[in-house]
Amino acid sequence: MLRTTKLIAAVALASAAAGASCGTTSTAPSYASRAAMLDPATCKSCHADHYRDWSGSMHAYAAQDPVFVAMNARGQRETRGALGSFCVNCHAPMAVREGATRDGLNLETVPAALKGVTCFFCHAVDAVEGTHDAALHLASDTTMRGPFGDPLANAAHPSRYSELFDRNRADSSKMCGACHDIVNGHGVALERTLQEWEASVYSAPGGATCGQCHMDQSADLRPVAQVDGAPLRRYHLHQNPGVDIALTPFPEATAQKSKVQAFLNATLQSALCVGDGNAGIGVLLDNVAAGHSWPSGAAQDRRAWTEVVAYAGAQIIYQSGVPGPDGDVTLADADVWFLRDCMFDAAGAHVPMFWQATRNESYLLPGQPTFDPKDPRFYQTHVLQRFPRAASLPQAPDRVTLRVRVQPVGVDVLRDLVASGDLASDAASAMPIFDVGEPLEWTAATGKFGYAEGPVKFTCVTKTALNFTAQSTPAPAHADCKP
Numbered sequence: 001m002l003r004t005t006k007l008i009a010a011v012a013l014a015s016a017a018a019g020a021s022c023g024t025t026s027t028a029p030s031y032a033s034r035a036a037m038l039d040p041a042t043c044k045s046c047h048a049d050h051y052r053d054w055s056g057s058m059h060a061y062a063a064q065d066p067v068f069v070a071m072n073a074r075g076q077r078e079t080r081g082a083l084g085s086f087c088v089n090c091h092a093p094m095a096v097r098e099g100a101t102r103d104g105l106n107l108e109t110v111p112a113a114l115k116g117v118t119c120f121f122c123h124a125v126d127a128v129e130g131t132h133d134a135a136l137h138l139a140s141d142t143t144m145r146g147p148f149g150d151p152l153a154n155a156a157h158p159s160r161y162s163e164l165f166d167r168n169r170a171d172s173s174k175m176c177g178a179c180h181d182i183v184n185g186h187g188v189a190l191e192r193t194l195q196e197w198e199a200s201v202y203s204a205p206g207g208a209t210c211g212q213c214h215m216d217q218s219a220d221l222r223p224v225a226q227v228d229g230a231p232l233r234r235y236h237l238h239q240n241p242g243v244d245i246a247l248t249p250f251p252e253a254t255a256q257k258s259k260v261q262a263f264l265n266a267t268l269q270s271a272l273c274v275g276d277g278n279a280g281i282g283v284l285l286d287n288v289a290a291g292h293s294w295p296s297g298a299a300q301d302r303r304a305w306t307e308v309v310a311y312a313g314a315q316i317i318y319q320s321g322v323p324g325p326d327g328d329v330t331l332a333d334a335d336v337w338f339l340r341d342c343m344f345d346a347a348g349a350h351v352p353m354f355w356q357a358t359r360n361e362s363y364l365l366p367g368q369p370t371f372d373p374k375d376p377r378f379y380q381t382h383v384l385q386r387f388p389r390a391a392s393l394p395q396a397p398d399r400v401t402l403r404v405r406v407q408p409v410g411v412d413v414l415r416d417l418v419a420s421g422d423l424a425s426d427a428a429s430a431m432p433i434f435d436v437g438e439p440l441e442w443t444a445a446t447g448k449f450g451y452a453e454g455p456v457k458f459t460c461v462t463k464t465a466l467n468f469t470a471q472s473t474p475a476p477a478h479a480d481c482k483p
C-alpha cells in the first residue's frame with residue numbers, strides 16, 4: 001500500500017515538473033528529433049519489450065514479406081503503375097508519408113526505420129478518418145499517443161492519452177480497422193475484418209475490441225519503460241498474432257509461431273458426426289473466439305479447409321481435403337470444404353490477384369452475432385457440412401478422422417507468383433499448414449447421438465464444448481467459387 005502511494009506521488013511530481021517546464025520558456029525539454037522518433041530502434045532503449053515483441057510481428061514484416069513484395073511488383077506491372085501507393089500505404093505507411101517510396105518497388109533501398117507498420121506510425125495517429133484503406137490522420141508533432149492519462153515525463157517524447165489506444169473503448173478498434181478493411185480500385189470490399197467485427201456481438205457493450213484479443217494484457221504490474229521511477233502498469237503484448245508468419249529468417253520467429261498456434265487452437269469448436277451404415281459424415285464448425293469471420297482478412301489468398309478421412313480397417317474408403325505432396329489443397333476434390341473468398345473479373349472469370357477483382361464471393365465462418373443461447377441467431381454459427389456432398393459412402397466406416405487446417409497463403413497463389421517471375425520458389429515451399437485445434441477421431445464406440453436426418457441417426461464426437469445436439473445451419477454451397 002505504502003509502495004503504491006509513493007509511486008503515485010512520484011508520478012504526480014514528475015508530471016507536474018513536466019507540465020511546468022512545458023509551460024515556461026527557458027527550461028523546455030529537448031526531446032529526441034523527429035527523425036530519431038521515426039526509427040523503432042530509438043524506442044528500444046526505453047521500451048525494450050515492446051520492441052522485441054513488435055520486431056517479430058507481421059506489422060514489422062509487412063514490407064519485407066516476400067509475398068507482399070512479389071504481389072506488389074506484379075500489381076504495378078499489370079496495372080502499369082496505376083496501383084501507385086495503394087499497397088504500401090498500409091504495408092509501409094511511414095515510408096509513403098515521408099516520401100521514401102511511391103509504389104513500393106524500391107523497398108529494398110528504403111531505410112529500415114520506415115519499413116512495415118512502425119511504432120511511430122501507430123502512436124502518432126490522432127484521428128480516424130474512414131473505415132478502410134488506411135484512412136488515418138497523423139499528428140504533426142512527436143507526441144506519442146497511448147493508453148495512459150498520467151504518463152511519466154521522459155527525455156525522448158511528450159506523451160498523451162488517446163481513446164484510439166484505449167482497449168476498453170470501441171474507437172480503438174476503428175484505429176486498427178482502418179487498415180484491416182480493404183476496398184480495391186473497383187469498389188470491392190476484399191478484406192473486411194472491421195466490418196465483420198462491427199456486425200458481430202463483439203462490437204456491442206460487453207464484447208471485445210481488437211486490442212483486447214490481439215494484444216494480451218499482462219496479469220502483473222510492471223514498468224513499461226526502462227527509466228528510473230517508471231510507474232507499474234499493465235503491459236500489452238505487441239506480437240499481434242493472427243495466422244501469418246515470416247517465411248524468411250526474421251526475429252522472434254519461434255515465439256511468433258507458437259503464439260499463432262495457441263491462438264488458432266482456441267478459435268473454433270468442432271464436432272465430427274457419422275450417420276448409420278454408409279449414410280455419410282457431418283462436420284460441425286463454430287467460430288467461437290475470433291471477433292470477426294474465420295478466416296478473416298486476406299481470405300482470398302488464405303486456404304482454410306477440413307480434412308476428412310474415413311477408414312474400414314486399415315483401408316481408406318473416402319477422403320476429402322488431404323493436401324498434395326507439395327502442400328497444394330486446391331485438388332480435383334469435388335467435396336473439399338473451403339472457407340474462403342473467391343474473386344472474379346467483369347467477364348465472370350476467376351482471378352487470382354486482388355487488383356483484378358470486380359466481384360467477390362465469400363464463404364467464411366461468421367463471427368458470433370449473440371452470446372444469448374435463447375436468441376435464434378445463436379445457432380446460425382453452428383455450420384454443418386456433409387461428406388460426401390450429395391451421395392453416401394461406398395461402405396460403412398469403422399473410423400473417421402477430422403482435422404481443420406489453414407495455410408496463411410495458398411500454395412496455388414504462391415505458384416502463380418512464382419510462374420509470373422515475381423516470387424522465388426523457396427518462399428513458396430516455406431509456407432506452413434497449421435492444424436486448427438485438436439484433431440477428432442470418430443469410432444462407433446465413441447460416437448454419441450447427435451441428430452437425425454430423416455430416419456438416419458448421426459453419432460458425434462467432440463473435444464470442445466460444441467453442443468452437437470443443438471440446431472445447426474447447413475454450409476452454403478459454393479456458387480461460382482471453385483473449389
Ligand code: HEC
Pocket residue numbers: 040043044047050051052054055059117118119120122123146147164165166167172211212215224234235236237238
Ligand atoms: C499496430 C499499431 C501499433 C504498433 C505498430 C505499435 N504499437 Fe504500441 N500500442 C498500440 C496500442 C493499440 C497500445 C495500447 C494497448 C492497450 O492499452 O491495450 C499500445 C501501447 C503501447 C505502450 C504503452 C504500454 C503498454 O504496454 O500498453 C507503449 C510504451 C508502446 N505501445 C510502445 C510501442 C513501441 C516501442 C512500438 C514499436 C517497437 C509500438 N508500440 C508499436 C499500438 C501499436
Ligand code: HEC
Pocket residue numbers: 036037038039040042043044045046047119120123144145146147148149150151152153154155156157159160161224225227230231232233
Ligand atoms: C528515453 C526513454 C524513452 C524513449 C527513447 C521512448 N520512450 Fe516512450 N515512454 C517513456 C516513458 C518513461 C513513458 C511513460 C511510461 C509510464 O508512464 O508508465 C513512455 C510512454 C510511452 C507511451 C505511452 C504514452 C501514454 O500516455 O499512454 C507510448 C505509446 C510510447 N512511450 C511510445 C514510444 C515510442 C513509439 C518510442 C520510439 C519512437 C518511444 N516511446 C521512445 C520513455 C521513452
Ligand code: HEC
Pocket residue numbers: 058059061062063065068089090091093117121122134175176177178179180210211214215240241242243244245297
Ligand atoms: C498501417 C495499417 C495498420 C494498422 C493501423 C494496423 N495494422 Fe495490423 N496489419 C497491417 C498489415 C499491412 C499487416 C500484414 C502484414 C503482412 O502479413 O504482410 C497486419 C497484420 C496484422 C495481424 C496479423 C495478421 C495475420 O494474418 O497473421 C494482426 C493480428 C493485426 N495486424 C492486428 C492489428 C491490430 C490489433 C491493430 C490495432 C492495434 C492493427 N493491426 C493496426 C496493417 C495495419
Ligand code: HEC
Pocket residue numbers: 173176177180193194197202208209210211212213214241242243244260263264266267289290291292294295296297298302
Ligand atoms: C474476441 C476476440 C477477437 C477480437 C475482438 C478480434 N479478433 Fe482478430 N482474431 C481472433 C482470433 C481467435 C483469430 C484467429 C486466429 C487465427 O486465425 O490465427 C483472429 C484472427 C485475426 C486475423 C488473421 C486473419 C485470419 O484469417 O485469421 C486478423 C488480421 C485479425 N484477427 C485482426 C483483427 C482486427 C483488426 C480486429 C478488430 C476489428 C480483431 N481482429 C478483433 C480474435 C479476435
Ligand code: HEC
Pocket residue numbers: 065067068071072075083086087088089090091132133134178179180181182183242244296297298299301354355408409
Ligand atoms: C488497407 C490496408 C491494406 C492495403 C491497401 C493492402 N494491404 Fe495487404 N494486408 C493488409 C492487412 C491488414 C493484412 C493482414 C491481413 C491478414 O493477414 O489477414 C495484409 C496482408 C497482405 C499479405 C499477406 C497475406 C498473408 O496472409 O500472407 C499480402 C501478400 C498483401 N497484404 C499484399 C498486398 C498487396 C499486393 C496490396 C496492394 C495490391 C495490398 N496488400 C494492399 C492491409 C492492406
